[in-house]
Amino acid sequence: MHISEGFLSPQVLAAGWVAAGVGTAVGLKKLKTDKIVRVAVFSSVFFLASLVNVRIGPASTHLSLIAPVGLVLGWSVFPALLTALLLQAVLLQFGGLLVLGVNTTDMALPGLIVYLLFAARIRRENGPAAAVFAFAAGFSAVILAAAGAGCFLTLSDPGMAGAVKVFLAAHLPLALAEGAITLVMVEFLKKTAPDILSE
Amino acid sequence: MRFDAGHICDAEKPSRLDAFDPRCRVLCGLAFSAALVCARLPGLLAGCAVPLLLLFAGRPAELAEVLAHVNAAAVFVWILLPLTVPGTRAAGVFSVEGLSLALLTTCKLNLISVTLIRMVAALGVERIDSVLGSFRIPEKMRVLLLLTARYVFLLAERVATMTRAVRLRAPDLRGRRMCAAFACMLGTTLVHSSDRAERSMLAMRCRAGGDTVLRGFSQCRPMRWRARDTALCLFFAANIAAVCFCR
Numbered sequence: 001m002h003i004s005e006g007f008l009s010p011q012v013l014a015a016g017w018v019a020a021g022v023g024t025a026v027g028l029k030k031l032k033t034d035k036i037v038r039v040a041v042f043s044s045v046f047f048l049a050s051l052v053n054v055r056i057g058p059a060s061t062h063l064s065l066i067a068p069v070g071l072v073l074g075w076s077v078f079p080a081l082l083t084a085l086l087l088q089a090v091l092l093q094f095g096g097l098l099v100l101g102v103n104t105t106d107m108a109l110p111g112l113i114v115y116l117l118f119a120a121r122i123r124r125e126n127g128p129a130a131a132v133f134a135f136a137a138g139f140s141a142v143i144l145a146a147a148g149a150g151c152f153l154t155l156s157d158p159g160m161a162g163a164v165k166v167f168l169a170a171h172l173p174l175a176l177a178e179g180a181i182t183l184v185m186v187e188f189l190k191k192t193a194p195d196i197l198s199e
Numbered sequence: 200m201r202f203d204a205g206h207i208c209d210a211e212k213p214s215r216l217d218a219f220d221p222r223c224r225v226l227c228g229l230a231f232s233a234a235l236v237c238a239r240l241p242g243l244l245a246g247c248a249v250p251l252l253l254l255f256a257g258r259p260a261e262l263a264e265v266l267a268h269v270n271a272a273a274v275f276v277w278i279l280l281p282l283t284v285p286g287t288r289a290a291g292v293f294s295v296e297g298l299s300l301a302l303l304t305t306c307k308l309n310l311i312s313v314t315l316i317r318m319v320a321a322l323g324v325e326r327i328d329s330v331l332g333s334f335r336i337p338e339k340m341r342v343l344l345l346l347t348a349r350y351v352f353l354l355a356e357r358v359a360t361m362t363r364a365v366r367l368r369a370p371d372l373r374g375r376r377m378c379a380a381f382a383c384m385l386g387t388t389l390v391h392s393s394d395r396a397e398r399s400m401l402a403m404r405c406r407a408g409g410d411t412v413l414r415g416f417s418q419c420r421p422m423r424w425r426a427r428d429t430a431l432c433l434f435f436a437a438n439i440a441a442v443c444f445c446r
Binding site for chain 2: 005006007008033036040041042047048051079080082083089093097157159160162166182183185193
């Protein structure tokens with residue numbers, strides 16, 4: 001999911017930084033001081049999810065947990081993912097520093113979208129309806145992030161459109177896995193710590 | 200499913216670049232990388248001296264290992280782009296435009312990665328936090344960075360233990376059950392860690408009182424801009440000019 005250095009044009013990089021800057025500013029403004037520690041915990045969960053490798057046939061990919069992070073944090077998903085991606089770029093060389101804005105927008109925006117679309121419904125509903133919304137949140141967050149990455153790559157160079165189709169198809173199994181994991185995590189949180197999902 | 204946290208490394212290894220002010224390193228690294236982003240192959244050739252110098256400013260063998268990992272993305276580029284980019288076909292299969300785009304992307308990927316790893320990433324989280332402080336980044340953001348860096352290591356330890364436990368209890372777990380087991384494991388870790396972190400924060404607030412808990416949480420190291428920092432900026436400015444002139 002992380003876009004590496006060198007793939008994007010200066011215009012796309014600038015647009016990514018502007019979007020990430022606006023999202024982070026709004027997220028920080030809405031973030032209360034006493035909730036900062038929860039955002040830090042979820043930010044590190046996102047960081048570590050990238051280290052959980054899922055085997056898909058002969059290849060492997062890693063989890064992202066965009067949807068659970070988005071569902072819990074709301075607008076704070078922007079500063080949370082900016083921080084996590086900065087640490088990934090510094091400690092693991094995942095993604096990069098110049099592409100940090102684009103990667104933040106690419107992953108935080110789907111997190112925010114699933115929060116706006118599904119968080120209230122998941123809190124309100126119980127049983128199969130909540131499970132369906134949770135699965136849809138996890139699945140659509142990955143698909144939206146992959147589509148966003150595809151858009152950024154195609155806007156940088158239209159020649160990459162063919163490769164982007166392969167990239168999108170490769171994310172389908174991951175989206176299904178993340179949908180299932182989000183479903184179980186949401187059910188787990190609703191049973192054991194409903195207050196985490198209730199804000 | 201496998202949890203692979205062995206390569207997280209927070210230790211800052213000393214290098215010759217440590218003699219320079221961190222602010223100067225960040226500014227030069229980002230400006231030069233931005234120039235490389237805008238360049239085509241002639242510009243990249245003109246600018247490749249700086250990454251080559253930086254390659255030998257620390258331990259080249261360690262950086263080569265990191266670059267091998269970074270170049271995993273380049274492998275997909277070399278497989279996909281020559282087959283998918285429309286244009287003149289060489290040997291009836293590979294597109295010349297695709298090969299040229301793959302070459303350009305790989306060169307940029309490596310040159311920018313070397314520059315940013317040596318100039319910025321090698322500073323480590325604490326010094327990057329100080330640089331962000333000197334650039335007037337909001338304190339909330341910097342506190343979030345420091346807390347996240349702390350929790351990454353705490354959670355990594357806990358997740359590694361839990362993953363080992365899941366593996367030992369059910370070594371042949373597959374499919375839906377594997378997803379459920381790992382999701383429950385992640386959920387438990389998350390709930391426990393969140394509770395513990397919030398209790399720590401409450402304790403800090405009890406000691407500090409009210410909303411003053413953030414004040415002074417993230418303290419900048421003193422930094423001094425010297426003549427050699429100005430010289431480094433001039434050296435990078437000359438190289439940026441060369442890249443822009445040749446692009």
